[in-house]
Amino acid sequence: MSPEDEVLDVVDEHDRVVGRAPRGEVYARGLIHRCAFVRVRDAEGRTFVHRRTPAKLVFPSLYDMFVGGVVGAGESYDAAALREAEEELGVRGLPRPEPVLRFLYDSGGVAGKWWSAVYEVRCTMPVKPQVEEVAWYGFLTDAELERRLSEWEWVPDGLAAYHRLLAPGRLDGGG
Template sequence: MQKYEDEILDVVDEHDAVIGTASRAEVYRRGLTHRCTFVLVRDPQDRVFVHRRAATKGYGPGAYDAFVGGVVGTGESYAEAAVREAEEELGVSGVVPRRLFNFLFSESGFSWFCDVWEARWDGPVQPQAEEIDWHGWLTDAELAERLTEWEFVPDGLEAYRRYLSHRSDTPGQ
């Protein structure tokens, strides 16, 4: 089994075009721009799946997030990564996410493209224990309140802010 830091990622330029590959460890060490997926999952009651990241995570350990997702592997499409990450982190199969938008996130000299998706899930979940310490389904109002009380990962917080803006700008959302 490949170790986490040995995973190979696509390195991209400022236009999200692939310009090479590197191990995850090298991407993080050198601050190379790469790709990630973010999937906001809603249940039949329109609640959002929110979780606290495991304390062992390299980025945002112990912080909360309204998205499941992660890095896009080399040669993998955003769509493939969105499905893979959602299914791995929720412990399910059959997730069908819908793509919403993409943006470049930068923080402390690091940057990555964030491809944002939304999915519906109407069954039980069994979150990946090594990724998620706690999870719950929150209404939009409950999530809005928690955003002021809990520490959320910065990229997820920015993605959620953009998600709300996208949702208000898109009829029928």
Template sequence: MTDSPDSPSDSPSDSPSPSASPASSAPAATPAPLTGLDADEVLDVVDERDEVVGRAPRGRVYAERLRHRCTFVLPRTADGRYFVHRRTARKLVFPRHYDMFVGGVVGAGETYDRAALREAEEELGMTGLPAPEPLFSFLYRGEQGEWWSSVYRVVCPDEVHPQPAEVEWHAFLTEDELLARIPEWPWVPDGLAAWERLRARG
């Protein structure tokens, strides 16, 4: 499968497994430690009710597994295909895993809505997206820690330019194609948890 969203090879029968795609055949790189601007970004620390109880640099939040806030935005084209991508090896959390959401941490003092739009435009490499539609929130708990997760969806064009530092592969898949890949590929666990909750809501 190529990186072109218009590629006809995006069908379930032609899509390769992660080990068969060109990017995945390279030796897995060790994720870089969180340093520099990423580590210095200040985040709100929140409690189990999602109320702010303090602030800390992102590096400390990750190292000490402090509870914080994240957004999950589900991009889908007007004809119903989902933007699916594989994270780069440099990602500190869940490197080289697949995800059907874009998003990220919410900065200190930033609203979920603002963070959702900012992260979606940054990761898709575009401007002018409509405001993502808020759907629901949940407290994700996993091996890496826990974070309040606000889930959105947005309609996006099928020509995007994802950040090379964030995304090493992408394609637009139909829902059936996406569902077929879930048991086959390694998925970001918090994104998968958000997807399962979304489908359970109907």
């Protein structure tokens, strides 16, 4: 099945399921759907950063400090976070990612809006990132990541999630 044919839950502004549709239709019609973002740190506390492949449907070839993706129809955020992290990192047996925050992201017409559930996990095993998803990767210290924010072009939803993680007294945008 192609990514465009993957069936997603369509949700409302309060993250309640109101229907289902193929991903291609969800993006084309700007329907609200769900995504899971996972911030991965290695044993030294460095953050996994990668450049997306040019074949990605949304934000191709941009850098991201999260792994993750859409939540499939009937799938929980927690299950999607673990599945996506293991797939993109090319590992098995990853600890269950811990939920940190959730917010509604508006892509400004790129692919609609999506509820973004943000997680964190520690990965101490060697990674072998999925070549279909990851064109380049590295583990960056917090200082290196901060320096790269102004140098590289980042996925805007990941950048929004990153800034929310750093916000003092961050609030869960869930409803």
